[in-house]
Every structure is written in C-alpha cells, then in structure tokens.
Amino acid sequence: MERIAEGEYAVMEVLWERSPLTAAEVAERVPEQRGWSLATVKTMLSRLLAKGVLAHEEDGRRYLYRPAIRREDYVAEESGRLLDRMFGGRLTPFVAHLAERDRLTPADIEEIETLLKALKS
Amino acid sequence: MERIAEGEYAVMEVLWERSPLTAAEVAERVPEQRGWSLATVKTMLSRLLAKGVLAHEEDGRRYLYRPAIRREDYVAEESGRLLDRMFGGRLTPFVAHLAERDRLTPADIEEIETLLKALKS
DNA sequence: GACTCCTGATTACAACTGTAATCAGTCTTG
DNA sequence: CAAGACTGATTACAGTTGTAATCAGGAGTC
Numbered sequence: 001m002e003r004i005a006e007g008e009y010a011v012m013e014v015l016w017e018r019s020p021l022t023a024a025e026v027a028e029r030v031p032e033q034r035g036w037s038l039a040t041v042k043t044m045l046s047r048l049l050a051k052g053v054l055a056h057e058e059d060g061r062r063y064l065y066r067p068a069i070r071r072e073d074y075v076a077e078e079s080g081r082l083l084d085r086m087f088g089g090r091l092t093p094f095v096a097h098l099a100e101r102d103r104l105t106p107a108d109i110e111e112i113e114t115l116l117k118a119l120k121s
Numbered sequence: 122m123e124r125i126a127e128g129e130y131a132v133m134e135v136l137w138e139r140s141p142l143t144a145a146e147v148a149e150r151v152p153e154q155r156g157w158s159l160a161t162v163k164t165m166l167s168r169l170l171a172k173g174v175l176a177h178e179e180d181g182r183r184y185l186y187r188p189a190i191r192r193e194d195y196v197a198e199e200s201g202r203l204l205d206r207m208f209g210g211r212l213t214p215f216v217a218h219l220a221e222r223d224r225l226t227p228a229d230i231e232e233i234e235t236l237l238k239a240l241k242s
Numbered sequence: 243g244a245c246t247c248c249t250g251a252t253t254a255c256a257a258c259t260g261t262a263a264t265c266a267g268t269c270t271t272g
Numbered sequence: 273c274a275a276g277a278c279t280g281a282t283t284a285c286a287g288t289t290g291t292a293a294t295c296a297g298g299a300g301t302c
Contacts, residue, residue, distance in 0.1 A: 022279090078207065095233055
C-alpha cells in the first residue's frame, strides 16, 4: 500500500467519514484550518487516485470519489510502522512511555485494564 | 522541534546509541540495509545540524557529532502526533486496535497489566 | 615543496508534497 | 448559437528527502 502524505490524509478522512462524494463536496468538508482552495483538493484527489487508495465512478461529467482502502488497514500499517521504528515493535515500552509523559490519566488506565481483561477471556 | 525524516532518523538512532562520533564512525554504524555511502551519511549529518537536532564539536580538522535533543522527547512528539492524527489522541482505541490486529500477544497483555498496576500505586 | 588523503561544504538531481493557476471540454442559459 | 459555469487534466513552483559526486583546504608522506 502506498504511503499517504499528511495533507492527503485529511482528504481520506473526509471520504472515510462519508462517501462517495464529488470533489466540491470533499472540499467543503475538509477542515477549514487547512485553508485549501478547491484546486488544491482536486490535486489531492488526483494524487490519491494515482496512488490507488481512492477509486472514482463517473456521474455524468464529474466523478464521485470513494476510498479504495479501509481506514483500519491504513491505520494498522501506519501505527505498526511507528511502533517498529520507535519501540522495536513492542507495545509495552510504548505504553510505559506514554504513561511517563502524562498522557495516561487514571481514567485511561482503568479503561485499558478493562479492555485487557476482556481480551483475556 | 523540527521534523526528522525517516532516513535521518536512522542517523539519530546511531548517535543516541553512542556519541560523540565522527562522520566515518556514524557511517560504519548505520544499518547496512540502508546501503548508504559515506557521502550520504555526511549529507544527513549536515541536514540534522541545520535542523538543530544535532550538535558538533571540533576535534582537530573534523567534527564529533552528538544529539542535541533527547530520544525520549522526540519519540514523545512523534507518537503523540500519530495518536492525535489517527486516534484523536486517545490511547485506548489505539490499544484496542492493536489487539484486534493481533499485535498483542497474551504475554504483552500480562506485561501491560502489570505495568498499569504499578502505575496506579 | 608536490602529491595524496581525509573531512566538511557545496552542488546535483529526481521523487514527493503543499499549494495552487490555467486549460480544455461539456452543460446550461439567455 | 454565444457566453458562462463547472469539472477533471495539465502545468507550476518551491521546499523536503533520498542518494550521492565533487570541491576545497589542511595533514601527512616522499
């Protein structure tokens, strides 16, 4: 699966949320912080099509775009990549690390414990 | 803190492992899979210096390089970035996700549970 | 002192990214 | 039918990255 760049990912998010959509509709839904013009969104769509992570079907003289890969699959790959790169693929050091950096609240800890308990059964 | 590219990261790893080192020493220690020439490693070192994530001290007519940022800090930033982007910054969905994707072995689960128990006390 | 070697510095160059503008073709509307 | 409007396609252009080669200056060697 081809890498998806940071900006391109924002477009994928829109389409994972809801699809199919036209280019104009995608542009409307991209977070405004990006401040993208319609032209920029169209460039992104073309590149994502070229990468094979989007598909399009004709709808009159325009296209309807939809994801060609599942969000979970992409996320799995990306997070695996980070885990491999930074923690040798091991999750425990990652969790330990987050805990140290105060990214884990007591509520989080409870939640994860519950989750793990469920996983064991 | 400036972003560190994938390839540059390999150089940082070497120096986090052991420093200070000369350019030649770094080149020797970079994983061979990369297949980098000494010239490539020197380019990386220059760019990392420019980004301010490496420092160098003179040693005769050459430099000794050492990290200017701590590994933990960089890793914290990078993993936070991924977590924000893919899981809205929440760790629990991430752990759930890993579990689903079979990246969590029973041993991992045990280990994390122990870790969490320790965190609570 | 001339030549070679080592080292950082400078330059190279293509692919990928961010961020569009412009072009060309089709629909709509007066 | 002529003039706009809307859409994808093509082109643009600078910054980053991967991957070096080349250059210039000092150090050691005959």
